[in-house]
Amino acid sequence: MIARRRRQSLLEKVSGPNAVSITALVARGEVASRRVQEKFDDFLKLRVSELEAMLNTLTDKGAPAALWDNFYAVVHDIKGSSALAGKIAVHAFCLSLIRLLEERDCADPRMGTAIGSHINALNLIVSHGAPDTAAQALLVSELARAIDCLPSKKREFKSV
Amino acid sequence: MAITKVDFSQLNILVIDDSPFVRKLVEEVLTSFGVGGIFSTDSADKAFAQMEANCPDLIICDWQMHPVDGLTFLRKLRQDFAARYPAIPFIMLTGHSANEDVSKAIGEGANSYIVKPFSAQTLMNHLLKVIVSEKEPVDNREEWIL
Numbered sequence: 107m108i109a110r111r112r113r114q115s116l117l118e119k120v121s122g123p124n125a126v127s128i129t130a131l132v133a134r135g136e137v138a139s140r141r142v143q144e145k146f147d148d149f150l151k152l153r154v155s156e157l158e159a160m161l162n163t164l165t166d167k168g169a170p171a172a173l174w175d176n177f178y179a180v181v182h183d184i185k186g187s188s189a190l191a192g193k194i195a196v197h198a199f200c201l202s203l204i205r206l207l208e209e210r211d212c213a214d215p216r217m218g219t220a221i222g223s224h225i226n227a228l229n230l231i232v233s234h235g236a237p238d239t240a241a242q243a244l245l246v247s248e249l250a251r252a253i254d255c256l257p258s259k260k261r262e263f264k265s266v
Numbered sequence: 267m268a269i270t271k272v273d274f275s276q277l278n279i280l281v282i283d284d285s286p287f288v289r290k291l292v293e294e295v296l297t298s299f300g301v302g303g304i305f306s307t308d309s310a311d312k313a314f315a316q317m318e319a320n321c322p323d324l325i326i327c328d329w330q331m332h333p334v335d336g337l338t339f340l341r342k343l344r345q346d347f348a349a350r351y352p353a354i355p356f357i358m359l360t361g362h363s364a365n366e367d368v369s370k371a372i373g374e375g376a377n378s379y380i381v382k383p384f385s386a387q388t389l390m391n392h393l394l395k396v397i398v399s400e401k402e403p404v405d406n407r408e409e410w411i412l
Binding site: 192 | 270277283286287288291295299323324387389398400
C-alpha cells in the first residue's frame with residue numbers, strides 16, 4: 107500500500123519550545139512597522155524626484171516606450187506604498203496619474219503639463235504634508251478635469 | 267483553539283509585492299515576529315522560481331501587481347500548480363475592501379484577505395487564522411513511502 111508522507115502541520119511548526127507570547131510579538135511588530143512607515147516621506151521625496159527627472163525626456167517626441175513603462179512603474183510603486191502607509195492624498199493623486207497614463211493619448215502636446223500637475227500635487231505633499239480633506243478633494247477634481255480635456259487612447263504598460 | 271504563544275522560527279514565508287516599500291514593511295514586521303525564513307520577490311513570475319528554491323509554508327501576496335496581478339498568480343497556483351504545491355496557505359494583500367473583491371479572492375482559493383493599510387496586530391491575526399485553519403497537510407514533493 108502506498109501512502110503520502112504527512113508533513114508537519116503549521117500549528118505543530120509554530121508550537122516550538124521557544125514560543126513567545128503573541129502580545130509581545132505584536133508589540134515588537136508595531137515598533138518595526140512604525141520604524142518603516144516613518145521612512146515613507148523620504149521614500150516619497152526620492153520617488154517623486156525620479157518622476158520629475160523622467161518627465162523632462164518623457165514627453166519628447168520619440169521617447170522610448172521603456173521610459174513610459176518605467177515612469178508608470180514608479181507611479182504604481184508610490185500608489186501601493188502609500189496605501190500601506192495610510193497616505194490617502196498620495197494614493198488619490200497616484201490613482202489620478204495612473205488614469206491619465208492608461209487612458210489618455212501620450213502623444214498629445216498637453217500631456218506633459220497634465221503629468222506635471224500631478225507631480226506638483228505630489229511635491230506639495232513632500233514640501234508641506236498632506237492637504238486637508240476639502241483641499242485634497244478640490245485638487246483631485248481639478249486633476250480629473252485636466253485629464254478629461256485630453257483625447258482618449260488606451261495604453262498598456264509593460265513591467266520593467 | 268486559542269493560541270497565546272507561538273514560535274515562528276521554523277516557518278518559511280514568501281512575500282510577493284512589486285513595491286519595495288511594502289515588501290520592506292512586511293519583511294520587517296515578520297522579522298520582528300521571529301519568522302525564521304522570509305523570502306520575497308517583486309513579481310508573480312519570479313515567485314514560482316523562488317518557490318522552487320525554497321518552498322514556503324505560507325504566501326503573502328499583493329493583489330494589485332503589474333503586469334501579473336495577485337489574483338492571476340493565485341489562480342495559477344491553485345490550478346496549474348495544485349499538485350506540486352498543494353494548499354499552501356495564501357493571504358491576499360489589497361487596497362480593495364469591497365465584498366465582491368473579498369469573495370473573488372476567497373473563491374480563487376485565498377485563505378485570508380488583508381486590506382491596506384494594516385497593523386502588525388492585523389497581520390498576526392491573519393497568520394494565526396490560516397495556521398489554525400490549515401487543512402491536513404500533504405507534501406507531494408517528498409517521496410512516497412510504502
